[in-house]
Amino acid sequence: MSLKPSFLQNEATAKLIWPLVALSAIIIFNILFTPGFFHIEIKDGHLFGSLIDILNRGAPVMLVSIGMTLVFATGGVDLSVGAVIAISGAIAAHLIRPDYVKGVIEYGELTPLFQVIAIPLIVSLAAGLWNGVLVAYVGVQPIIATLILMVAGRGIAQLVTEGQILVFIHEPFQYIGGGFLFGIPFPIILVLVALAATYLLTRRTALGLFIEAIGANPKASLYMGIRAKVIKVAVYMFCALCAGIAGLIICSDIKAADANNAGLFLELDAIAAVIIGGTMWGGRFTVAGSIIGALIIQSLTTTILTRGIAPEITLVFKAVVIICVALIQSETFRNILAGRLMKKEAGK
Secondary structure (H helix, E strand, O other), rough: OOOOOOOHOOOOHHHHHHHHHHHHHHHHHHHHHHOOOOEEEEEEOOOEHHHHHHHHHOOOHHHHHHHHHHHHHHHOOOOOHHHHHHHHHHHHHHHHHHOOHHHOOOOOOOOOOOHHHHHHHHHHHHHHHHHHHHHHHHHOOHHHHHHHHHHHHHHHHHHOOOOOOOEEOHHHHHHHOOOEEEEEHHHHHHHHHHHHHHHHHHOOOOOOHHHHHHHHHHHHHHOOOOOOOOHHHHHHHHHHHHHHHHHHHHHHHOOOOOOEEEEEEHHHHHHHHHHHHOOOOOOOOOHHHHHHHHHHHHHHHHHHHHHOHHHHHHHHHHHHHHHHHHHHHHHHHHHHHHHHHHHHHHOO
């Protein structure tokens, strides 16, 4: 008879325990040492505070980690999401001020919002299609296939902006990164919509099982009649779409397209969030865990900046937290830590 509580016997729930412990540790640290960290106030009907800021600033990472989780579940990885973010933002800014790169400062006719949103997202989907076809149909290893676009994509973004930082004013578009809906920052609403859509698609239909089957045992999934190649392409396209939306949020928030820095290293944050959340390459996945992982990374970043520590050291802290959470999630490591292996060896 198992002595584990019933909720720990559920594998998906058990995977969330250690990420939640890590997130709780960061929160407790801030309770003790950061005055006003939990202060939330309402100004003009909008929520403000450090916790709201963590959710708002972490929205791009959360969005990309949702797509990255599904890619991981198929046994792949997408290194190009940072470049797709740069491309998406560059195209949106170029559509708003097409003549800015030619030195024309004056604004022309206001570009329709639908056009500013739809075209970058279509291009993002095309980038995902490129990755998916290389992985699923050409047989290129995911890390190599997406590395190509990771390198070339940022160059494409710089070609769009001609190496300039495109600044703009476009109030309808600025709502995506800086607006509020029901008092909540709009980027958080976008994350909730993406999370709900992903949950419905992967947990209320057979798609989630197909994705896990492809990642766990590609040959068996082939014999089961699952169209693995089509699903892989769709997953990479979804990941790129999430990155494209994240690019629009970042571009809209800073009111500029910086092709050189937009989304830089964000692919590493998304991968770290997925790993912290308990999803490994191929098989079972948990999107909720990836969201918690993204919150851990953003909470850590906010905490470091709040404490006045140099931002350059942020990467070191992230690496320490990632390795700690990964080790704690390892059952083997926990057994070693508890001395169980030594007891088993002594009992032989």
